[in-house]
Amino acid sequence: MVEVHKVSGSPFDGNVYLIRDEVPVLIDAGMDPEATLRKIRKYIDPEDIEMIILTHSHHDHSGGVVKLKEATGARVLIHEEEAGFLGDDMATVAYLFGISAPEVKADGVLSEGDVLDLGEWKLEVMHTPGHSPGGICLYERKARVLFSGDTVFPQGSIGRTDLYAGCGSDLVSSIERLTALEVEVLYPGHMEVVSGEVGRQIQASLRFARSAL
Numbered sequence: 001m002v003e004v005h006k007v008s009g010s011p012f013d014g015n016v017y018l019i020r021d022e023v024p025v026l027i028d029a030g031m032d033p034e035a036t037l038r039k040i041r042k043y044i045d046p047e048d049i050e051m052i053i054l055t056h057s058h059h060d061h062s063g064g065v066v067k068l069k070e071a072t073g074a075r076v077l078i079h080e081e082e083a084g085f086l087g088d089d090m091a092t093v094a095y096l097f098g099i100s101a102p103e104v105k106a107d108g109v110l111s112e113g114d115v116l117d118l119g120e121w122k123l124e125v126m127h128t129p130g131h132s133p134g135g136i137c138l139y140e141r142k143a144r145v146l147f148s149g150d151t152v153f154p155q156g157s158i159g160r161t162d163l164y165a166g167c168g169s170d171l172v173s174s175i176e177r178l179t180a181l182e183v184e185v186l187y188p189g190h191m192e193v194v195s196g197e198v199g200r201q202i203q204a205s206l207r208f209a210r211s212a213l
Helices: 033-040 065-072 168-178 198-212
Strands: 003-006 017-020 025-027 051-053 075-079 108-110 115-117 122-127 136-140 145-149 185-188
Touching (some): 033 065, 051 065, 168 198, 185 198
Parallel strands (some): 075 108, 145 185
Antiparallel strands (some): 003 017, 017 025, 122 136
């Protein structure tokens, strides 16, 4: 049975998720790798992790990736439109945190329609720009699970579009795509994991995006 654990190191981090399947992976990297690694060790040897999948390059989701990569030996994957943003203080908005983005290169890039085979779960890559140009969501069709990055959050919330290369119309289009999915559990990039009536919450996100953007 697949397990998902939230292993974020800091309240200021984007959510970091450990998926325990035949191929263990991390979704996002947060900013506090030491604390994240301590939490990971409760469930698994970090060296067993094979991939670190970044939903986008913003520092609160990618700032810890260098040390997590060193500790795990995992491959770092990010959407092709955002791979070049890593290490850029402006594009990663590291400047907002008063620090510089770590120098790191992705080991591979992801595109719309790619499928990451973890064993029991098959994560479908959905390119969902708006919050950032190369933002992605990851959808597991059979389990009806969605890792939404900063595209949508619980209770009708949405990602902001006023950061580097954000686009309101793109975000609306991306959320429209998400409303077509059957989702029973939402793992957002911030806030808490939610289950039950997730589709209704995504519809609320779409209404909010259409009215605000």
